[in-house]
Amino acid sequence: MNSELVLSLDAMGGDHAPGIVVDGAAVFLKGRRRKVRLLFHGDEAQLGPLIEAHPELAGISEIRHSDSQVDMSAKPSEAVRRSRGSSMWNAVQAVRDGDAQVAVSAGNTGALMAISKVCLRMKAGVHRPAIAASWPVPKGFSTVLDVGANVECTPAQLVEFAIMGEAFHRAVHRQERPTVGLLNVGQEELKGNDVVRDADALIRAAGLDMNYRGYVEGDDISLGTTDVVVTDGFTGNVALKTAEGTARLVAGWMREALTSSIIAKIAASLLQLGALDQLRARMDPNNVNGGVFLGLNGVVVKSHGGTNAAGFATALRIALEMADSAFLNEIEKNLGLLEAAQERLATEQAPEGQQESA
């Protein structure tokens, strides 16, 4: 696919919008050869001068004016009712209308998800959307999903997440046959709850075209034991935030250690020249910014609300990788296998002809 790709940006979403959206787009474009166009949805009066300040945005940018924007504290249900015509709504609607391949917003997560569901609707064969996060591991990134869209999941929904996560990892992290694990706890007696156990059985029964490796535990995520880690949105969100908190705690200790004495300060100033910056870059959340909404008829990328231009550029890179991939078509085969397996299992469980869904 070498046709021109169009990214649709909610230019008013996020704590530091529209500045970081426009600056982020400029960072994103630097040295990029892939032909893209950008739709900026937002206040024309503000956006015009910002975009003009970046010559690299000239010619490939289009401003689509919107009068309103979604408040960071708006409830999702409110957002759906009241935000028609807002910059966020229009950014997603442009994907629905075929004007763009992917939408990106640093705005209110719940509102973005609600608007995305209304505008784009679920892809056939997927029951609930998931948010996929890229997670730093020793060699690159792993993919963790769901990190917050669904607090409760059925076994079949977890299998759908596995299917989408696998295709996402291939699209964004460029691995031909990613390995997939199901997040569980390790105590022998308590080998998971029923939902996780049933999801494991269903993946195996469905004969998916997938490199499935069974259960993984919490420490396996950061170790990168499998490329994709599947869990419900409650556990995934807690895990993601726990990792962020832990990284911050350790970084704080490191800072203390490097300023605890004269010798430590000398050492730190030596390190400042290179190694520490490299370490900081690895721990910088801006380098992993961009949760992707999967399962809709179209791709939406959620940037962290407090991100800076570099972080927004990362979200745009992820958006481009998704737009440039065959993600939406790729998941169809496995979704078909899953559906067939569920029908088969339902028939087996109801031999007297009763139709029950698994």
Add this chain to the structure above:
Amino acid sequence: MNSELVLSLDAMGGDHAPGIVVDGAAVFLKGRRRKVRLLFHGDEAQLGPLIEAHPELAGISEIRHSDSQVDMSAKPSEAVRRSRGSSMWNAVQAVRDGDAQVAVSAGNTGALMAISKVCLRMKAGVHRPAIAASWPVPKGFSTVLDVGANVECTPAQLVEFAIMGEAFHRAVHRQERPTVGLLNVGQEELKGNDVVRDADALIRAAGLDMNYRGYVEGDDISLGTTDVVVTDGFTGNVALKTAEGTARLVAGWMREALTSSIIAKIAASLLQLGALDQLRARMDPNNVNGGVFLGLNGVVVKSHGGTNAAGFATALRIALEMADSAFLNEIEKNLGLLEAAQERLATEQAPEGQQESA
């Protein structure tokens, strides 16, 4: 309470038993003024010489011979049926018999929990045991529970965990009025699942004598936003292991950063003298070793199976703090308030006189 305390040790449990158990006891005793006695349960022929090698153990140690030990891979149900008379069983039974105030084992977690439940039984007013972990935060430690005993919990069980965790934190981490938070996810639309929401309502309705602060999120754990964090065993176990994995990942990056160039190596050798060691000590899992089983008629401490003598000594210190506290009596008041609230709510919900438990 200044009477002599007795700790009952499963001397054969763990990857490096009985060596680290005896060595750990010696480390634990160093410089300790509180009068304690130790019961070592295990193979007398092995334990005799090991204990004799430590003069500080003389006079306060008693070996109680057992012929067998619980296998690290034994299933909990098997362990209960077949391990009567094993070192683990006898260690717990000594608490039941009043010979000791607390049992400590580095053996098989599931087996230890199953044996503890059979030997000690649940404390009146508590429905399920929980495993409490001490979690490093910027200022000391917080307490997280449950980290693995129950994969599914009712709202009332989460409230019981809150009551036990609060008293545990006071006993072990010496804080008079610990703050308590309920682990949740933050998306506006998805403010938790039903169980968490109902637990929050129940805590408030019960009017507990507790410094309850409402919901916290994953990153709040390592930030130490509240002293106690309450969650179900599935989420807690994933969070704990995710934090361990993340700390290891960051430590690995740090190692790489400190050996990436000549200058980095010079800086690292300067740091070696102090700051790095201090940082390493903070990240050393041996300094947070010891999951405590709460909710039984007696206290059982589970040391990590792969721990060394220093780690086992940490578990013994936690055991001593618990044994030396009024933990079991302290939780009774709040458990009573919880029970009363549940009865009240059940009556309100069943106005026509039907009795249903909430």
